[in-house]
Amino acid sequence: MKAIEKFIKTITFWEILKGLKLTFSTMLTKPVTRLYPIERPVIPPVFRGLHAMRRHPDGSEMCIACGLCAAYCPTGCIKIKTSEGPDHKKKLDTYEIELLKCLFCGYCVEACPVRALTMTQEYELADYSKEKLVYTREKLLANGERYRGKETHLD
Amino acid sequence: MPLNTKEITINMGPQHPSTHGVLRLVLELDGEVVVSCTPHIGYLHRGSEKLAEARTYQQIVPLTDRFDYLSCGNNNLGYAIAVEKLMGIEVPERADYLRVIVAELSRLSAHLLWLATHAADIGAVTVLLYCLREREEILDLFEILTGARLTVSYVNIGGVRRDATPDFFRRTREFMAGMPKRIEEYNTLIMQNRIWLGRTKGIGIISYDEAIDWGLTGGSLRGSGVNYDLRKVMPYAAYEKLKFEVPLGEIGDVYDRYIVRMEEMNQSIAMINQCVEDIPDGPYKADIPMVSLPPKDRVMQDIETLIHHFVLVSKGFSVPKGEIYAAAEVPKGELGFYIVSDGSEKPVRMKVRSPSFVNLACLPRMVKGHMIADIVSCIGSIDIVLGEVDR
Numbered sequence: 020m021k022a023i024e025k026f027i028k029t030i031t032f033w034e035i036l037k038g039l040k041l042t043f044s045t046m047l048t049k050p051v052t053r054l055y056p057i058e059r060p061v062i063p064p065v066f067r068g069l070h071a072m073r074r075h076p077d078g079s080e081m082c083i084a085c086g087l088c089a090a091y092c093p094t095g096c097i098k099i100k101t102s103e104g105p106d107h108k109k110k111l112d113t114y115e116i117e118l119l120k121c122l123f124c125g126y127c128v129e130a131c132p133v134r135a136l137t138m139t140q141e142y143e144l145a146d147y148s149k150e151k152l153v154y155t156r157e158k159l160l161a162n163g164e165r166y167r168g169k170e171t172h173l174d
Numbered sequence: 175m176p177l178n179t180k181e182i183t184i185n186m187g188p189q190h191p192s193t194h195g196v197l198r199l200v201l202e203l204d205g206e207v208v209v210s211c212t213p214h215i216g217y218l219h220r221g222s223e224k225l226a227e228a229r230t231y232q233q234i235v236p237l238t239d240r241f242d243y244l245s246c247g248n249n250n251l252g253y254a255i256a257v258e259k260l261m262g263i264e265v266p267e268r269a270d271y272l273r274v275i276v277a278e279l280s281r282l283s284a285h286l287l288w289l290a291t292h293a294a295d296i297g298a299v300t301v302l303l304y305c306l307r308e309r310e311e312i313l314d315l316f317e318i319l320t321g322a323r324l325t326v327s328y329v330n331i332g333g334v335r336r337d338a339t340p341d342f343f344r345r346t347r348e349f350m351a352g353m354p355k356r357i358e359e360y361n362t363l364i365m366q367n368r369i370w371l372g373r374t375k376g377i378g379i380i381s382y383d384e385a386i387d388w389g390l391t392g393g394s395l396r397g398s399g400v401n402y403d404l405r406k407v408m409p410y411a412a413y414e415k416l417k418f419e420v421p422l423g424e425i426g427d428v429y430d431r432y433i434v435r436m437e438e439m440n441q442s443i444a445m446i447n448q449c450v451e452d453i454p455d456g457p458y459k460a461d462i463p464m465v466s467l468p469p470k471d472r473v474m475q476d477i478e479t480l481i482h483h484f485v486l487v488s489k490g491f492s493v494p495k496g497e498i499y500a501a502a503e504v505p506k507g508e509l510g511f512y513i514v515s516d517g518s519e520k521p522v523r524m525k526v527r528s529p530s531f532v533n534l535a536c537l538p539r540m541v542k543g544h545m546i547a548d549i550v551s552c553i554g555s556i557d558i559v560l561g562e563v564d565r
Contacts, residue, residue, distance in 0.1 A: 037366075042300055065320070086488075093229060122325065122327075125335075126232075132474060132483055132484075133474060
């Protein structure tokens with residue numbers, strides 16, 4: 020009996036028919052493919068996307084120019100220049116994040132003692148030139164404005 | 175009159191879709207039979223071990239993501255347990271469970287991609303599409319838990335980087351409930367398929383003793399019937415408290431290695447389910463001032479915490495003088511970290527024992543005497559990632 024069953028299964032390509040049944044039944048299910056540029060994925064709040072610099076409610080910058088983000092960065096993609104301000108406080112002159120070097124590990128956000136730097140849900144960061152991918156203070160502040168009130172990574 | 179024949183030498187790779195990356199094989203062929211095979215590696219060498227010497231212990235964690243970029247959670251875990259062993263740090267129980275969850279999810283996603291590419295190499299392209307569908311859901315889970323899809327950098331020295339939300343546990347439970355059925359689907363497609371059996375049975379046989387001699391680890395070793403799994407032999411994280419079996423093969427051919435990895439996926443699902451059910455409440459990182467950053471609220475409140483935060487971030491923590499070897503069972507095998515510390519904030523030397531590199535050394539032995547097409551199934555069965563081979 021076993022031999023006959025095996026013989027029938029061999030000549031009818033039984034296991035291949037079983038596979039075909041599965042593939043054909045999958046054809047009838049809803050496709051899981053997302054039509055990407057039209058359908059956008061839902062990005063979770065903890066997502067480590069483009070950095071943003073925050074401002075106080077009165078409009079002044081939160082950054083105290085301590086340079087911890089640059090010190091903690093594993094790749095050294097953050098460049099920061101400071102000078103002494105009129106009230107003898109440290110003043111931020113330039114702030115640059117070179118996105119081509121950035122790992123998006125989020126260590127800079129962990130390092131910031133005043134929560135001036137956060138990460139946002141921006142993920143489409145491709146551009147045509149390397150110069151455009153050096154994100155300056157103005158660009159990061161503008162990104163911070165966009166995410167004002169919706170910031171995550173503040174723990 | 176004998177025919178005048180001679181052996182020819184051909185290159186397979188470095189740009190070849192079936193070599194799973196930039197692996198170059200120099201083949202000596204007698205007709206279609208492989209006489210000798212020499213792997214040439216180094217096309218993806220980034221000098222990770224040397225780079226580690228210039229970074230603090232904390233900054234090395236994202237570097238370990240890039241060894242085996244398909245199972246980052248496992249690599250982070252291997253590195254973290256090595257440093258923790260050297261420093262004598264105890265990790266909270268919740269962190270241990272979260273570590274196991276992320277490690278097993280990584281293993282599941284790595285095995286899914288292994289099955290996808292292995293099956294596609296041999297000709298079963300449908301499996302590739304199905305596996306990538308499920309892998310995508312695992313990457314979504316990573317995104318909720320860690321904030322990144324591939325390079326998670328989740329496991330840190332002294333715990334994990336953020337706590338899991340109830341939403342994550344709910345989605346993990348839902349996904350895991352449907353997963354055994356999906357694995358059943360892959361088996362329907364290929365397990366009894368006569369083309370699959372013809373391409374995998376009796377190919378690349380490595381016997382029990384040979385597997386030990388070549389230093390194979392992971393699925394390649396257990397496919398030959400050697401019962402050696404670091405999660406059982408030297409338990410780390412929460413593996414001691416979990417119930418799971420170590421699947422073993424019989425003769426050690428490509429088919430056995432395939433069966434072992436398929437069963438490992440089922441075991442991973444069982445482990446994740448246990449972890450999600452049993453996970454205790456509590457802190458997710460060790461409260462050890464020496465390594466863990468103080469809470470942000472207190473940093474700008476009192477001067478001691480502020481100084482502590484500044485020193486820890488800008489200088490890093492120092493690790494006691496000594497050397498250590500610790501290893502974790504990653505999807506490819508035993509990933510070992512040998513770290514030498516001179517008491518400063520940066521390691522003097524970090525040697526990585528990468529399982530893919532050791533397993534790849536066995537490839538010439540596996541393919542000798544087989545057809546050129548069998549090389550493809552052998553490469554698939556040892557499950558290498560070139561990022562880990564070259565580091």
